[in-house]
Amino acid sequence: MSKSKGWKIVCINCGKETETELPDSKCKHCGDLLEISISAKVGRRALFEGRGPGIWRFGAALPFFSGTIPISLGEGGTPLVRLEHVGLGLDLDNLYAKNDGQNPTGSFKDRGIAVAVTRAKSLGARTLVCASTGNTAASLAAYGAKAGIKAVVVVPKSGVASGKLGQAFAYGARVFGVEGTFDDALRRVLDLVKGDEGFYLMNSLNPFRIEGQKVAAFEIYEQLGRVPDYLVLPVGNAGNISAIWKGFKELRANGITRSVPKMVGVQADGAAPFAKAFVSRRKIEALKEPHTVASAIKIGNPVSWKKAMRAIEESGGTVLTVSDHEIMKARTELGAREGLLVEAASAAPFAALRKLKLSKSAKVVCVATGNGLKDLADHKSEQAIETFDSGVSIVNTLGFA
């Protein structure tokens, strides 16, 4: 490793370093997943007194690409909102939502895409490509535009939220559809990058994605003034849970905290291969036909499952599943009782809270991974505009006459 670089790419299995990345972001020695190892110790001051917008404030803990200016749309720095009503219903005094729906394209993906696009720029990549259930597509399209690099996104032909597709088009990406699921789309994209050096892979297999996403842990620690007891988030391809866990682990390794949260992954009943593997303590078995209303986590073969399994086991956490009905109920409740509009997948962690045996005083952070505006048009609302009659009749229907 060159000393000046301050980071290296290592395999999570054989531990060997990778100097030049393969197109599919896998270890060239054993084919397993890669991660970035930051060599410098980053103390409290270096970490929290940094400057720069959003995630780049934490540049001391991010891989640095000499000569390349970060490609940024202002990602990160999202609010941690205390939930007043939903928490009370659950008898929790300290429930928070990390509202990553407030990122530039409306999801947490922007954190990781910003770092990976910056990496792509430093390597002179010509075309960025990803498979996506929608949010990565929207994010990649935007950051590709900002970086001046072509963006190609591959999505399942049906089921992607209309708002997300609309974003990908609006940001000028080329959008390709495949029959089948996200897993089919990813398989096709991996074939594509292996066959043509012009494409740069932007899925969360790319370890630079994880670096940007880990910053959420630093922000949560800073906003809460401590490490939460539980960190609960939806799991699809299992990149984000791996990323946030890496962030907390780095806080501990750098002596900034002594404790780490229990990581709790949440999947939908019909798309729960990771939950199944966790219960049986076995390898993941791909699910051919995942189904759930939460299209962002409709994934049958989570590629980062090994990293995620380590996160759950090392932290003493767990994996839960929730039904589509529970997801939609939680989404409605968050909107109507907290003013927090999340997309379906992002309601899953809130829906799962009742299934965790939590003490009233536990400090719990759920990650609201995506903005509810994205799939609002796809879920029929029972509400309709009421005809404006007279003031008297409105007052009567409101029931406070």
Ligand SMILES: Cc1ncc(COP(=O)(O)O)c(C=O)c1O
């Ligand atoms: C809104 C939302 N939540 C959660 C996830 C799952 O994240 P991961 O695939 O990193 O597990 C996704 C992935 O697309 C998403 O878009």
Ligand SMILES: [Zn+2]
């Ligand atoms: Zn290896």
